[in-house]
Amino acid sequence: MRDVMRFRVARKAKDASRVPDRLSTRYEDLAPATGVPVRTFDFRRTPAGEDRRMWTINGKPFHPDTVLARPRLGSVERWRFSSDFHHPVHVHLARFQVTARGGRPAEPKDAGWKDTVDVRPYETVETLVRFTGYRGRYMIHCHNLEHEDMAMMANIPDHLRGRPLSLGSAAFSGPLPLASGDAPAGGRTPGRRCPGAGRASVTGPGCGRCGRGRRRSGGPRGPGRRSCGRSR
Structure with missing residues (x-):
């Protein structure tokens, strides 16, 4: 037990914090640029030979030289996530907004800016992703610990940076x-x-x-x- 930190509450204190009725008064609805393609990222367990299966994105295991998309810096793109399992999809360095879930309008919990969205089994989630403020390589991955440890991820370099x-x-x-x-x-x-x-x-x-x-x-x-x- 010597390796466990113990916290002792020494006194009581009032909590004067309050959750406001409206969390944000300044919210921007994203709109995709004209002509931007719809990109699909399918999170799925796929055969890997010899009775083995791997967690992949678009049927591809992770490799540092593999690129699944090349967005343009400063653009807004429409990304579609699909899955065969509960996959909390996380996009590094880019925020997005959920616009639809399972072919229906987004749920109330989907409102606001996101960097992670739970994609439920055999569900498709539509998002608008904005790439701004960072020129370089982005990453997208499943946030289930076992899945990201099995390299369920992909590189997304921006258009101006070139090959990773x-x-x-x-x-x-x-x-x-x-x-x-x-x-x-x-x-x-x-x-x-x-x-x-x-x-x-x-x-x-x-x-x-x-x-x-x-x-x-x-x-x-x-x-x-x-x-x-x-x-x-």
């Missing part, structure tokens, strides 16, 4: 150029190729091999030698 970073390599897998004025930390531009290194690398101004990269103060290449951050 491969976790199985030492370099970026070649994203599209950044938007104007969107310089990464340290002034480097991801995904350029250093000819001297002979492989993809992260480079920036001043590499002795490729003209980009950072100056080294010393080391095996001698004082003042320039080299990009990933070429050595």
